[in-house]
Amino acid sequence: MMEINEDVFDEKRLEIENRIKNLVWTVSKDYCLEAKPDADAFMRSKDAAFYDAIKQGAFAYYYDKEEFSMYIVKKIYCEADEQALMNLAQMAIDMAVHLKITEERPGVEQIRRRAFEDVLDQDFHKLVSSLPGKVKAALMRGSLTGDWSSERRISWAVDKIRSLENAGDTMQIIETVDELYNSLIDREFEKKHGTLEHVLAVTMEELAGYDWNDFMEEEAAEDFLEQYLEQISNRMTATGEEDPEEQQKRKRRASTVILNKEDIDKMYSYMELNFGKSYLSEADQKKADRKLCRGAHADCSLYYTEGILKNPVKVNAQYVNAKKQADRNRLLYHNSRQVTKRNIEIMTNELRHSLIQRSEIETISSDYGQLVPSRLWKAGRCEPRKLFEKLNKKDNSDFVVEILMDASGSQRGRQSQVALQGYIISAALCNVQIPHRVMGFCTFWDYTVMQLFRDYDDPREASGRIFEYNTTANNRDGLAIRASGDSLLERPEENKILIVLSDGRPNDVIVNRPGSRNPRTYSGEYAVSDTAFEVRRLRKEGIFVLGVFAGREKDLAAEKRIFGRDFAYIRQIGNFSNVVGLYLKKLLEWE
Incomplete structure (x- = not known):
């Protein structure tokens, strides 16, 4: 693991980002490819950051990066768990590209090994706390030692992912990730949300109409879908587990939405477009806000x-x-x-029975009301006299x-x-x-x-x-x-x-x-x-x-x-x- 002074790191951030971008472009052979380097990952592990860049370039070169990231977004739209799906995608991509890129660039194998060693050293306890993490740890350990033995469920998943070595096309990777998710993470997914065919049939109009702000890591942008697709594309080639502090920083950044005056002018019309027209008049709306939107609100x-x-x-x-x-x-x-x-x-029957009980009229002995002749013998002889009856209707x-x-x-x-x-x-x-x-x-x-x-x-x-x-x-x-x-x-x-x-x-x-x-x-x-x-x-x-x-x-x-x-x-x-x-x-x- 590389240790680097934070002050030096800040000074060299631009240089580090350029090195990572150049790796992506060199491997992909496409200098127009959009690359968003994670310089913070470099501080945790230089080799993991470099290997992520190599994988990103290799995947873009050998497969259809946009097709795969679109599948992930559609699967999440259909209510798949984002983090679990992303973990499976990261493993699948690594296995699909590592032999191809190593054959072309033999030195990559050593970078990959050092990256895996760093991740296992830093994140082992975090990895084994979840099922996808256990699979990732088993894959890394097997790649380093050649020992692929593990418990049955983990072993099945490892074998499925290893079958992607030299995968023929992007669809093969998609099908494998989808099968792994539906088997390992949510066995009810197909029953509740449909097969892979249903997932891929989700249209761009449906995706564009969805509120991706819930998933955004950074401040809200105008085109949520485009930004989210880019975010997924950058994350799906990551090797290590995300640093908890960095995760919290992103959440804090995402907790504040900055609006300019033009946004404010559009706010009410935007609400109408997305939630339907209000049934209150403008005057009633203002009255409700004055009355209720106080204190913390x-x-x-x-x-x-x-x-x-x-x-x-x-x-x-x-x-x-x-x-x-x-x-x-x-x-x-x-x-x-x-x-x-x-x-x-x-x-209905339970509620009706309870309501009937509340409406029952009961007769009780009383000192007044309707005289009961059969009780007259008590007069002057015993206490309490209670010679009368009255009707008492229960509270209804x-x-x-x-x-x-x-x-x-x-x-x-x-x-x-x-x-x-x-x-x-x-x-x-x-x-x-x-x-x-x-x-x-x-x-x-x-x-x-x-x-x-x-x-x-x-x-x-x-x-x-x-x-x-x-x-x-x-x-x-x-x-x-x-x-x-x-x-x-x-x-x-x-x-x-x-x-x-x-x-x-x-x-x-x-x-x-x-x-x-x-x-x-x-x-x-x-x-x-x-x-x-x-x-x-x-x-x-x-x-x-x-x-x-x-x-x-x-x-x-x-x-x-x-x-x-x-x-x-x-x-x-x-x-x-x-x-x-x-x-x-x-x-x-x-x-």
């Missing part, structure tokens, strides 16, 4: 919409993308129609429910399941005639989008619009919960219930605008504390708030802090409607 705005499919400005790529997701959501409903119908019936106060669903990019892998579960709850509430509203929320720029799927008093057919649930961007949970609570407090019903589906990770990109106050990053402890405060405030106002957590186990503590006593952890999104049903049943039967 002072520089924010709310955007109320029924969605791009209900009120589009035009049929653009975003509209097409939303339409395709809605079709996927409805397809899941169609394929599980009988199970869905049964779940709705079960929840009205209920109103709001279901608020996180529609940020973190829910991308379960969009159809969330939509189906939301529909089950809504259909059951319709059957027992409990007014309810279903909304999704996400945050883009300084707008928190509140998408209305069905309003409190809409007819039952409106529940079908829940299948238009589509996820993107970030999530400012505190502001969304505040807005939902405000609507509930305006309802006449005595018992108000808010149910929030989230992943325990409130997180929002900052927007730095000319003249703005540059608010703090809405993430981590700050965001969790703010969201917890909004939940406590609503409970003090008399609203029952249930948090349903469907995120990663490591975020469980944050979710508990936010929702406290009324909190449910579901490992499978299919339990969402069951948990909500039990909670509503408990409240309906509560005295």
Whole structure:
């Protein structure tokens, strides 16, 4: 491993970057090839940085670099895990090019060996913490020692990747990576998202309509797709594991979006194009912002919409993308129609039984009311007398429910399941005639989008619009919960219930605008504390708030802090409607 003084490194950065670029161009024999050198990788390992450049040039020379990077982007669009897929791609590329380039340039073999030694020395513990990492470690060890033995699952993957030595064309590499991903990482991928043929059939219009900002490592650019493709292309030939500090630096850089005045002028029209026209008038919109966008959300705005499919400005790529997701959501409903119908019936019967119990009239003994002749003998003889009966009608106060669903990019892998579960709850509430509203929320720029799927008093057919649930961007949970609570407090019903589906990770990109106050990053402890405060405030106002957590186990503590006593952890999104049903049943039967 090469040690180099940081001050010297900064002075020589340009020289190092030029050396890496020249390697890419020399090997690829294409001096017009776009090359973005990773000079920071050079500081960790000179040989790994040089070998990455050699692989980048070799892959561009022997194969179709654009075809392969486009496959990766399409696979990620179809909800593949980016990091796991990238690890497999990096291994496949190395195996496909190393014999070809070594035959032409024998000295590359020594650079490759030293690069592998550095990576194993620096990143071994990080590598063996994941399945793709174990495969990468086994490949590097085998290349260095000739010992390819490993456990069965790892050995199968190693053999598949080694079969790519002297791969005939790019499609062979794509097919192998796809098979490895579907076998090692997500065995349900084809069932949920389709075969390789379906992945490759994704169009440029669909990709262009997707919000790649969730994946960007650097500050947002005008053309997210083009920038993301370039980012993928540069990363797919990396040898080592990324340095954690560098990863955090990139995340911090990406947490601030810089907007110029022209961007600001376009913001509202951009929101209309991507999320549909707002159903509020300009005056009502400003009134809502003045009332709700205070404190931690002072520089924010709310955007109320029924969605791009209900009120589009035009049929653009975003509209097409939303339409395709809605079709996927409805397809899941169609394929599980009988199970869905049964779940709705079960929840309906339980809620109806609880409502009947609340409306029962019971007869109790009393000191007044209707005289009971058979008790007259007690007069003057014993205590208590209780010679009368009266009818006591149990409290049958009205209920109103709001279901608020996180529609940020973190829910991308379960969009159809969330939509189906939301529909089950809504259909059951319709059957027992409990007014309810279903909304999704996400945050883009300084707008928190509140998408209305069905309003409190809409007819039952409106529940079908829940299948238009589509996820993107970030999530400012505190502001969304505040807005939902405000609507509930305006309802006449005595018992108000808010149910929030989230992943325990409130997180929002900052927007730095000319003249703005540059608010703090809405993430981590700050965001969790703010969201917890909004939940406590609503409970003090008399609203029952249930948090349903469907995120990663490591975020469980944050979710508990936010929702406290009324909190449910579901490992499978299919339990969402069951948990909500039990909670509503408990409240309906509560005295």
